[in-house]
Amino acid sequence: MSKLKPVLTKKQKKILAFIAKFSEDNGYPPTFKEIADKFLLTIGTIQDHIAALSKKGFLEKRAEKARGFIVVKNSDGGPLVSKSDVNMIPLYGNVAAGEPIFASDNIQGYITMEKSARGHNLHFALKVKGESMTDSGIYDGDIVIVRKQDAADDGDVVIALLDDEATVKTLRNSKIKAYLEASNSRYKSIINKPFKIIGKVIELRREYYPA
């Protein structure tokens, strides 16, 4: 209903935005002087602005430290992306049978993922090929984010190594034996071949082109 947000003046917004952008561009925040130069103001004026901004809680100032402040809130109130919240993980393409999956030659790029609070295990992403999982909503071209592990539970969608090829399947751990289930009825489940689980799918992404 009602929200009392400390309002920034236009000037303050501009300065905050400049500090944020400068930090992004350069990897470190600007000095008072650098801000002053940008706005054709003097250092004293910037002192006042910084004081105002940190009093309003958009900035945190570390006393007596060069470039010692950080933008805490965005000028429009939204949260900031913190580098420590995000991870870069490699995206692997499909590999021909026999080729090593995790070869660095096979990295097609990197994608960002939210850093899962605890357990910063090893994650990677894989581009799905084939139609065998369409009934589970996993389509050709989708990207699955995988956590490396060599075991999983019944019903988990897993990446398995089968004849030296990586495939996406649902794991079935029946009492008699474990097998890999395709979710598309036109595809056969894999029951009598040995396989090795290399990871569990924890997220799926699909991009709709053209962007």
Place this chain on the structure above:
Amino acid sequence: MSKLKPVLTKKQKKILAFIAKFSEDNGYPPTFKEIADKFLLTIGTIQDHIAALSKKGFLEKRAEKARGFIVVKNSDGGPLVSKSDVNMIPLYGNVAAGEPIFASDNIQGYITMEKSARGHNLHFALKVKGESMTDSGIYDGDIVIVRKQDAADDGDVVIALLDDEATVKTLRNSKIKAYLEASNSRYKSIINKPFKIIGKVIELRREYYPA
């Protein structure tokens, strides 16, 4: 096949890692002295290390600037997350008919998305409710990332406002009239109701729990 990577010594790795972590934690890089204190070394020694690291291309040094260096490469060669590559967008939950969708009360959180090169239009995310799009691989609980726009092409998956309620459907722009198509045969398409397009789905995400 062969890649010649400039190898870092253990000490250099440690120092690089410290600089990276310090920058993340504090929002600005450390000074020479702060590094020296951490490793119980002197400033002179750190000078050498910084020189070595930047000569090897892991660090970039801005001369005569306080805290003026940035980690360019990770010690293990992987790319760094750059804040400017990632955006925070709000995730909206489902709203009851009549309620405003973009109310800030309805923000269920924020998710990160790769910043699309150009066109930083307004994006938002929406949690899908219902089964009407399962044949297109969009399931209940999935999250769609939407770019705000009020028109779309035939076949685009869109978010439409219908009776004051936001729904995910496929847009059909036949010659006669435009309508919204459900992809699950058990659901009817919406042909004779007025609707308003508020955005186009550009990405889908599904989280598999438990993590």
Place this chain on the structure above:
DNA sequence: AATTATGCCATATTCACTTATGGTAAAATA
């Protein structure tokens, strides 16, 4: 064996930067 890179020290110098102080003036608020 000779050379280069690593890893460390100390001291001195020179800016880079923040802080402190004390003004002036207009606009917003009580």
Place this chain on the structure above:
DNA sequence: TATTTTACCATAAGTGAATATGGCATAATT
């Protein structure tokens, strides 16, 4: 109307921080 906030100025002082030099001892290369 009185008072607070915003928005600016100038100047001096005092550290914070990078740079410059030179030297020493090992390990790794050539």
